[in-house]
Amino acid sequence: MSGLNLNNVTKQFGTFTAVNDVSLSVPDGTFVCLLGPSGCGKTTLMRMIAGLDLPTHGSINLAGHDITEVPTHKRELGMVFQSLALFPHLTVGENIAYSLRIRGVGKEEQKKRVDELLAMIHLPGFADRSVSKLSGGQRQRVAIARALAISPKLFLLDEPLSALDAKLREAMQVELRQLQQRLGITTIVVTHDQREAMTMADTVVVMNGGEIRQAAPPVEIYRRPADSFVADFIGQTNLIPFSVDGAGRATVLGEAVEGLSVSQGAKGMLSVRPEDVQLTAPGHGAITGTVSFVRDLGGAIETFVEAGGQQIVAVSSPRNRPEVTVGQSVGIRLDPETSVVLAK
Amino acid sequence: MRREPPQRLGDYGPLFFPAGMLTVFFVVPFATMIAVSFFQREQGGFYQPAFVLDNYARFLSLFFGRVLGFSLMLAIAVAIACVVIGIPFTYLLSRSKRKIQILWLVALLSILSLSEVMIGFAWSTLFSRTAGLTNLFVWLGLMTQPQALTPSFGAVMTAMTYQAFPYTVLVLYPALVRLDPTLTEAARTLGASPVKAFFTVVVPALRNTILATLIMVFIFALGSYLLPQLLGRPQHWTLSVLITDQAIYQSNMPFAAAMAVFLVLVTLALVGLALYAGRQKEAA
Numbered sequence: 001m002s003g004l005n006l007n008n009v010t011k012q013f014g015t016f017t018a019v020n021d022v023s024l025s026v027p028d029g030t031f032v033c034l035l036g037p038s039g040c041g042k043t044t045l046m047r048m049i050a051g052l053d054l055p056t057h058g059s060i061n062l063a064g065h066d067i068t069e070v071p072t073h074k075r076e077l078g079m080v081f082q083s084l085a086l087f088p089h090l091t092v093g094e095n096i097a098y099s100l101r102i103r104g105v106g107k108e109e110q111k112k113r114v115d116e117l118l119a120m121i122h123l124p125g126f127a128d129r130s131v132s133k134l135s136g137g138q139r140q141r142v143a144i145a146r147a148l149a150i151s152p153k154l155f156l157l158d159e160p161l162s163a164l165d166a167k168l169r170e171a172m173q174v175e176l177r178q179l180q181q182r183l184g185i186t187t188i189v190v191t192h193d194q195r196e197a198m199t200m201a202d203t204v205v206v207m208n209g210g211e212i213r214q215a216a217p218p219v220e221i222y223r224r225p226a227d228s229f230v231a232d233f234i235g236q237t238n239l240i241p242f243s244v245d246g247a248g249r250a251t252v253l254g255e256a257v258e259g260l261s262v263s264q265g266a267k268g269m270l271s272v273r274p275e276d277v278q279l280t281a282p283g284h285g286a287i288t289g290t291v292s293f294v295r296d297l298g299g300a301i302e303t304f305v306e307a308g309g310q311q312i313v314a315v316s317s318p319r320n321r322p323e324v325t326v327g328q329s330v331g332i333r334l335d336p337e338t339s340v341v342l343a344k
Numbered sequence: 345m346r347r348e349p350p351q352r353l354g355d356y357g358p359l360f361f362p363a364g365m366l367t368v369f370f371v372v373p374f375a376t377m378i379a380v381s382f383f384q385r386e387q388g389g390f391y392q393p394a395f396v397l398d399n400y401a402r403f404l405s406l407f408f409g410r411v412l413g414f415s416l417m418l419a420i421a422v423a424i425a426c427v428v429i430g431i432p433f434t435y436l437l438s439r440s441k442r443k444i445q446i447l448w449l450v451a452l453l454s455i456l457s458l459s460e461v462m463i464g465f466a467w468s469t470l471f472s473r474t475a476g477l478t479n480l481f482v483w484l485g486l487m488t489q490p491q492a493l494t495p496s497f498g499a500v501m502t503a504m505t506y507q508a509f510p511y512t513v514l515v516l517y518p519a520l521v522r523l524d525p526t527l528t529e530a531a532r533t534l535g536a537s538p539v540k541a542f543f544t545v546v547v548p549a550l551r552n553t554i555l556a557t558l559i560m561v562f563i564f565a566l567g568s569y570l571l572p573q574l575l576g577r578p579q580h581w582t583l584s585v586l587i588t589d590q591a592i593y594q595s596n597m598p599f600a601a602a603m604a605v606f607l608v609l610v611t612l613a614l615v616g617l618a619l620y621a622g623r624q625k626e627a628a
């Protein structure tokens with residue numbers, strides 16, 4: 001079995017379970033984002049992969065070997081910490097060469113590799129600078145170069161971009177993704193920014209309460225969320241209750257909706273993205289509601305509709321500006337293609 | 345906060361008090377001592393204002409040279425012993441549970457409340473033949489017969505290290521607590537074993553603190569004059585012992601002052617050298 005495999009990994013701190021029975025398979029060369037709210041166990045999971053914490057139960061395999069008990073320094077990995085943890089007593093070049101020096105690589109070869117990596121991170125000639133005199137983005141790149149110096153089997157980053165301002169962060173996301181694709185290195189990034197995850201990942205792993213809720217490609221996570229937590233956490237969504245009667249007809253907010261793939265007698269939630277909500281004239285089988293608020297954001301118009309005690313948000317582009325005013329009665333049409341039936 | 349340099353005399357106001365204290369309690373006594381070191385000694389423990397170099401000339405003998413050399417060597421050895429034991433100890437302490445940290449710090453602070461005399465007598469008992477540690481070793485079967493470990497150089501070193509150790513820990517502790525723990529974790533992910541990470545990251549990152557600690561313990565140990573007398577042979581006596589002896593028992597103030605001035609100058613020179621070396625290393 002190649003790649004990284006987590007098998008029923010659990011981590012307990014005393015009686016508190018930070019990571020609960022997590023299994024995950026990461027094929028070689030993929031880019032995985034661990035995404036979830038604060039305190040959901042992302043860092044803990046990453047620290048176990050790095051060997052900085054031992055799992056309470058379960059095992060971790062890398063390239064077919066059980067590495068659960070292998071100490072960190074023998075795992076041949078590269079990790080970027082949230083605080084970056086650049087060594088303050090070493091220059092940029094010495095920081096990058098640290099892992100080579102530890103392995104007894106010759107001075108000449110160290111210098112060659114450092115120059116290569118500095119070129120890769122677009123900081124040529126920075127080898128003799130002091131790390132304390134770099135800007136945030138430059139320090140970021142140095143930390144990445146340091147982690148990649150030995151061409152590790154696994155590249156781990158814990159919220160690597162959270163200290164950067166929004167603009168630089170977007171640029172670094174793209175850069176990081178391009179770098180990973182060029183090197184073909186298996187990469188796991190922790191983040192709690194869903195845009196960041198969607199930008200970079202092959203696979204997004206959504207976690208909550210120490211458990212994996214869904215692991216899938218970004219578009220699938222967005223289009224086919226597995227449960228209401230994922231639907232709500234990734235982007236904006238409308239969660240609308242539905243019920244199915246004995247004859248298999250689905251009813252949403254008092255109106256029958258055709259074409260939903262639901263079983264008889266079921267009850268649950270529909271997740272409908274705001275851009276998939278169509279506003280029409282009331283009647284003709286559409287759900288009827290009242291416009292309660294309109295927000296024009298320039299690039300998009302958000303219309304808030306009250307229907308059956310539920311607030312539903314519709315987003316339209318300025319080209320399709322809905323001709324509605326607050327207090328007006330409107331119809332809402334749900335497309336069965338884009339309405340996702342959630343178990344809970 | 346205002347950052348510009350003081351403009352008027354009044355801006356220096358806050359400095360008057362410490363400057364005054366420093367003048368009264370350091371500059372004046374030290375100047376007096378320098379003056380006395382040039383005075384002429386008279387029979388019966390008196391001295392006359394004069395300007396003679398006899399006191400310094402007498403000092404420049406093989407005997408006093410050896411004592412000075414031994415004093416410096418002892419102080420350096422104590423400083424190194426304290427730092428070598430103190431860094432790993434404080435490092436582990438700073439990484440342990442809060443409760444354990446407080447317990448150790450309180451214990452170390454209580455050593456500070458012991459006077460040099462008490463420490464000296466406690467160790468001389470522990471190193472004695474009749475009631476000492478060797479009896480414990482005999483009981484454990486590690487030795488066949490109890491023996492006296494004092495007077496000896498080892499006994500002097502042990503007691504002085506014991507005495508200076510709390511200061512060492514108290515100076516190192518804040519720096520080690522502030523040291524980002526992810527630095528060692530980063531070193532481990534980069535392939536360094538925990539021990540290697542300690543020596544390649546923790547120790548170099550704390551270079552300035554370590555240098556400051558070495559200097560502090562060195563100066564502290566240089567002033568010790570009771571422990572060498574209680575636990576050492578006459579050849580283990582430091583210059584401080586001789587100064588006390590000259591000043592109090594031989595009533596030769598000018599000579600004692602000359603030795604003290606010389607000791608201060610040598611100490612300052614060594615500290616300056618250490619700081620200079622530290623600066624050079626940093627610039628390199």
Ligand SMILES: Nc1ncnc2c1ncn2[C@@H]1O[C@H](COP(=O)(O)OP(=O)(O)OP(=O)(O)O)[C@@H](O)[C@H]1O
Pocket residue numbers: 013016018036037038039040041042043044045192
């Ligand atoms: N050493 C520890 N001892 C006890 N509890 C811990 C320890 N480390 C983490 N936890 C707890 O485990 C849970 C998960 O923590 P973790 O740091 O993995 O969260 P996270 O998903 O990385 O959050 P964030 O996005 O805020 O970084 C938290 O509730 C935290 O309080």
Ligand SMILES: [Mg+2]
Pocket residue numbers: 042043044
């Ligand atoms: Mg975290």
